Amino acid sequence: MAWEYSEKTKQLFMDAVHGKPGTHMGEIEDPDGLGEHGSISCGDALRFTFRVKRHPEDPTKDVITTARYLTFGCTSAIAASEALCALIEQGHHTPIGALEIRNEDIVDYLDGLPEQKIHCSVMGAEALEAAVFNWAKRRGVDVSLLGLDVSAEEQEEGRLVCKCFSLSETYIKRKIKELDLRSIPDITNAIKAGGACMSCHHTPGGLQDLLDEVRGRDGNGAELKILHQVDVPGTESQPRSQTDTQQRSALSPYQFGKQVERAIEENVRPMLQRDGGDMEIVDIKDTLIYCRLGGSCEGCAGAGKTLKMLVERTLKDRVDERIRVIQI
């Protein structure tokens, strides 16, 4: 996707990265107001600080003189941060007055933003609001004077689970039910939760817990692997160490695995180790045994032969004639 930025946006960005005079990159030490918005995992984050000229009696008449930003983000996020600071400094606003600046003003200042980049301007407006709150606290100004709906901030729909995309427990649980989401990838695909930093997947109270809670712990059965019964005829497949009075028609996958394991421990591994080699079983599917040769067998030209002659022959003799050994 090619860039569709206005000349103004491009100019502000290039001026900022080259640190031209008049740009607003930086951070004010011990500021009068500090606000942050976004996070690195979301793909953009902004730290906004300002300095005021203090009014000797009435803090609400403080005037913002300097505004600075540090931004992690794309071209338009950085340009929007420049726009925010410029708008504030040029307007000689009081902090409360600065709240009049909306994200639309930032968009206008930039001569427009591509639709999918509007969030960059929202980030500016949000950081400004946070900084003004911060100023009010520092200066002892009653926040109710700020004309903001403070309660909206507090009325969070429950605990935040996906912090990257700001999605709450209540919301995610509702969506798991509504959309019949069965796994974490399902949730991510449907509502983006857990799609960025992924830190909420398996933490306590995270997405997996919510899934378990809504669907029941084994609700989707996804973790249960279906194993195939290994049908081993009793006669020639009996281990030779056992007496032939014992006739069984089939081995369960567990018993089959145990016998393979034992045959390897007793007959195969000692022989391999004599030559400095070793082996591990990676998987067993029906009568297919997947092995990885290790030690000096690794990369040995005769490894394939060893597997067939030694491992497969032994297992065929001791466990089941149908066994095939496959080298990983």
Add this chain to the structure above:
Amino acid sequence: MSVIYADNNATTPVAPEVCEAMRPFLTDEYFNPSSMYEPARRTAEAINAAREQIAGFFSLDEPKQILFTSCATESNNAAIFGVAKANPARRHVITTAVEHPAVLEVCKDLQRNGYDVTFLGVDSDGNLDAGEFVRALRPDTLLVTVMHANNETGVVFPIEQLARLTKETDPAIIFHTDATQSVGKLPIDLQGNFQHVDLLSFSGHKLHAPKGIGALYIKRGTPCRPFLIGGHQEGGRRGGTENVPYIIGLAKALELAAANHEDEVAQLASMRDRLQQTLEERIPCVRINGGGAPRLPNTLNISSHYIEGEGMLYQLSEHGICASSGSACTSGSLEPSHVLRALNVPFTAVHGSVRFSFSRYNTEADVDQIIDVFPRIVANLRRLSPYWDNQNNAPRPDADQLVGETH
């Protein structure tokens, strides 16, 4: 300003020789190869010769196993849907989490239609685990579709081994590989190292043929129903009048790739390695995505921590350098690249990736220019980053805490 094109995994310039080979078929030799008259027969013969040459490139003695399509996306669709249609009894497909959308989205479409799809994950270098692969194979597995080389990181999967494991487990499972990024760069012998591969897709525009031509290898006897239904072209397996000039161009491009293969690979690897090494020396806090895995010789995917990729691309383009990024801001969605996320790239670095990919037309001077410009671009953005300490040119001591904070 001259352009330095370092985005060859996206597309490549058409080779002048390819242009020359195509030219007659855009002008005088315009005939429909299906027509009966003499000039059309010549056109049909040209296509046959091209098909034979392409088959020869992969050491195939039966040229009919090569099917011409419009692009790799079509080849992938034709392969996956074609196999599904041919064997409706099996309903399980294995693929990886890092496939190109032309495979990933097709698999997800099968999933929406009731298929069970296993998406294999990768480790932090981008490698698949052979044990996990084996465990995913099931009695009802229809198809395995795993890319040969990854377009974003260049990581190469061991197709030789995976195809063999598949066929040794159950010869009825069809093995498909999307080799779009590797054809011409890595040796592929469909009678030799790739003998267990049933289906292989690639396209022309990644190897200096034009956009709009792709191919699909279908091993003889592979159950795969036609995807594009129409005329009798391609033995009835893909309808549509043959794209004659582009087919000729594709054959020429493969001929060029084969002719200079070893020199080219050595040249690409030396440019890429020098770029990687120098950038690693000059820029603190970078991560080479896929650096610990076998990789294509031409691809470097480098993440710079604590900055965002789109702003880097913009500055690169101001210097005439074309590259790409896996950052969310370049993807058109809110999420960074699915490949980098599958590698579990730390979220401080996942937005800051830039991919440089070279071709035979790049020069050491291009590499010099990137080396000159890129570290400054990174420094420019880090000066603006709330997580970077500019005095010490290192992450701020409290960066870890800061990145934990949200809103």
